[in-house]
Amino acid sequence: MTIRTTAVARIETSQRVTVRAAAALVVLLVALAGLAPRARAETPVQLDPHGVSVTAYGGWSAWSRADPATGRYALVTRSPRGAVSLPAVAERASPFDVELGPAHGSQVAAVYSRCTDAANLTGCHIFVLELAAAGATEHTLTPPGGGSDHEPALWDGRLVFLRRTPSGGTRRPDSILVWKVGSRTLQRLALPSSRGNRNAGWPAGLTGRISSLTFNGKQVGYATSNVVGTFGESSLRFEPLGGRPELIDQETGGAGNACTPEFVSPVLAGQWLYAYLHACDPTANPHLDRLTRYRHGEVQSATYTFVHAGDEAVSSAVLDGAAVEWDAYGIERLAHVSWRRIAPPVPQTFCSRSDPFC
Numbered sequence: 001m002t003i004r005t006t007a008v009a010r011i012e013t014s015q016r017v018t019v020r021a022a023a024a025l026v027v028l029l030v031a032l033a034g035l036a037p038r039a040r041a042e043t044p045v046q047l048d049p050h051g052v053s054v055t056a057y058g059g060w061s062a063w064s065r066a067d068p069a070t071g072r073y074a075l076v077t078r079s080p081r082g083a084v085s086l087p088a089v090a091e092r093a094s095p096f097d098v099e100l101g102p103a104h105g106s107q108v109a110a111v112y113s114r115c116t117d118a119a120n121l122t123g124c125h126i127f128v129l130e131l132a133a134a135g136a137t138e139h140t141l142t143p144p145g146g147g148s149d150h151e152p153a154l155w156d157g158r159l160v161f162l163r164r165t166p167s168g169g170t171r172r173p174d175s176i177l178v179w180k181v182g183s184r185t186l187q188r189l190a191l192p193s194s195r196g197n198r199n200a201g202w203p204a205g206l207t208g209r210i211s212s213l214t215f216n217g218k219q220v221g222y223a224t225s226n227v228v229g230t231f232g233e234s235s236l237r238f239e240p241l242g243g244r245p246e247l248i249d250q251e252t253g254g255a256g257n258a259c260t261p262e263f264v265s266p267v268l269a270g271q272w273l274y275a276y277l278h279a280c281d282p283t284a285n286p287h288l289d290r291l292t293r294y295r296h297g298e299v300q301s302a303t304y305t306f307v308h309a310g311d312e313a314v315s316s317a318v319l320d321g322a323a324v325e326w327d328a329y330g331i332e333r334l335a336h337v338s339w340r341r342i343a344p345p346v347p348q349t350f351c352s353r354s355d356p357f358c
Helices: 002-041
Strands: 045-048 051-057 060-067 072-078 099-103 107-117 122-130 139-141 149-155 158-164 174-180 209-215 219-228 231-240 246-253 262-269 272-278 290-295 298-302 317-320 323-326 331-334 339-342
Touching: 045 060, 051 099, 051 317, 051 323, 051 331, 060 099, 072 107, 099 209, 107 149, 122 149, 122 158, 149 209, 158 209, 174 209, 209 262, 219 262, 219 272, 231 262, 231 272, 246 262, 246 272, 246 290, 262 317, 272 317
Parallel strands: 099 149
Antiparallel strands: 045 331, 051 060, 060 072, 099 107, 107 122, 122 139, 149 158, 158 174, 209 219, 219 231, 231 246, 262 272, 272 290, 290 298, 298 339, 317 323, 323 331
């Protein structure tokens, strides 16, 4: 009787162990199944190993591809269905300053400039190309007043662009102008200007180089860059048409940085202003780079790290719906990115005053 009872107990114990093991296996498989889509979503796809300077809108994206045969850059587009093609447009000496935006209702158009002297941005003219139209060719856009026009952004018949200002020198080399295509008048936007701080060695009257801009029909966002001696400063700003520029974020750097810190590829989408900060940390820490989105009272950062090391080159990281495309290692695309709320960054400054742009 004792032997039989012991045997039964062993069988029951073995069954309980087997049931617990099976239950644990089920839990593990469910967990792995939950992680699998996330793992796939966080594995980027390379769209073009030789591409740089990507932009996106309405499911379309566009970038530049180095042509080893000519030493110039070709314009590349990608349709919402994923078809990659090279439009029949002339190559450019430097990467295209291309932006995409709405045109004629549901159509998407690309705007960009081509210059006789790309290094000094002189002799620049703006072109527009409708992407979905079969056999479309580029057309010149000629804002009134004349000048060297570049860095355009288009939104439903309105164009924002930069015009070289020879008298501005390095302190204010460009103006931001708004043009309703076909009209005879331009609107000039107000630009920031530093007050200066003699003790800090930071000069007055600086606006700096406007490195990139975005437009949604009512507001612009743009990044500026200043270099004084071994010190550099990059700023991100937001400005309603007819309003005043608002400082959103600012990063400083010096001789110890791996490269010059810079905000790149701002994008206005929905209620957010997006921009990528290439921090160029002295230790090359890639986690100090951040793709950030800003709106009134809230700042969020993407959880994904887009570079392997902080000293690697990256000149663009833009939203394409829920996806992100960027150019650290050619053009790459991440199907989905998660966001976390962060404390609003305190704009960095070289100045001893409380004013962030003194």
